[in-house]
Amino acid sequence: MKKIIEVQNLVKRYGNFEAVKGISFDVNEGEIFGLLGPNGAGKSTTLEIIETLRQKTSGKIVVDGFDLDKQPDEIKKIIGVQLQTSGYYPGLNLTELIKLFGGLYNEKVDVTGFLQMVNLTDKAKAKYKELSGGQKQRFSIATTLINQPKIIFLDEPTTGLDPQARRNLWELIRGIREKGTTVIITTHYMDEAEVLCDRVAVIDSGKIIAIDSPDKMVDDLVASGFERKKEVKAATLEDVFINLTGKSLREE
Numbered sequence: 001m002k003k004i005i006e007v008q009n010l011v012k013r014y015g016n017f018e019a020v021k022g023i024s025f026d027v028n029e030g031e032i033f034g035l036l037g038p039n040g041a042g043k044s045t046t047l048e049i050i051e052t053l054r055q056k057t058s059g060k061i062v063v064d065g066f067d068l069d070k071q072p073d074e075i076k077k078i079i080g081v082q083l084q085t086s087g088y089y090p091g092l093n094l095t096e097l098i099k100l101f102g103g104l105y106n107e108k109v110d111v112t113g114f115l116q117m118v119n120l121t122d123k124a125k126a127k128y129k130e131l132s133g134g135q136k137q138r139f140s141i142a143t144t145l146i147n148q149p150k151i152i153f154l155d156e157p158t159t160g161l162d163p164q165a166r167r168n169l170w171e172l173i174r175g176i177r178e179k180g181t182t183v184i185i186t187t188h189y190m191d192e193a194e195v196l197c198d199r200v201a202v203i204d205s206g207k208i209i210a211i212d213s214p215d216k217m218v219d220d221l222v223a224s225g226f227e228r229k230k231e232v233k234a235a236t237l238e239d240v241f242i243n244l245t246g247k248s249l250r251e252e
């Protein structure tokens with residue numbers, strides 16, 4: 001298995017505060033890799049350093065063979081990053097935005113195919129701010145693909161979405177991976193990590209405290225003698241909700 005990202009002893013200090021305390025991990029090509037942890041754990045900091053958007057204090061990072069210190073521009077060419085909301089010029093509609101981003105990357109983009117992929121064909125003339133939460137996230141994930149990157153970075157892509165929209169995004173993310181793109185995602189939803197990620201790193205107070213597949217982590221916990229206090233039911237309240245309200249998207 002090829003390692004597409006290698007992080008060694010990454011440290012990030014903000015003044016005297018050490019937000020990332022010497023973490024190391026690898027991401028394999030073609031996997032969905034999750035960074036899990038509570039708010040303030042250091043997930044976004046780590047992600048933005050790998051994305052070349054933030055300076056690290058120390059450590060070594062190699063992305064697809066390129067050293068972050070020596071060839072950051074090569075790294076920028078092969079990664080896709082979600083824009084902050086403020087990047088979506090309010091006067092432009094989705095079609096115009098896609099063309100604009102394509103122009104920035106010097107890529108000719110098939111706008112129709114692009115909107116089809118994320119199920120937004122009927123929103124071609126809508127402005128970003130007119131989209132529902134789920135549609136905004138779909139569009140924003142799609143824009144990470146414009147430069148045909150090898151790796152995309154998704155920072156809490158489903159936060160604030162309803163269960164239907166979250167499931168819909170999971171499908172989209174899986175589809176992107178199936179086409180060969182490596183995905184790094186941060187989340188604090190454990191159910192999301194469990195269904196989506198091939199491997200996860202659990203990060204807390206700037207340190208990685210576990211790294212493995214979700215399945216293996218659960219097996220290890222059970223093997224250590226852990227038992228759930230309540231009897232586990234065969235369904236969750238979320239299953240009930242989805243069963244009652246259906247899987248279809250409610251955006252219109």
Ligand code: ADP
Pocket residue numbers: 014019037038039040041042043044045046
């Ligand atoms: P997460 O994404 O896991 O919520 P962050 O990487 O955003 O965590 O933040 C990690 C820690 O670093 C937090 O305590 C946060 O307050 C702090 N931090 C993040 N960015 C800055 C900054 N620009 N200046 C000072 N402290 C920061």
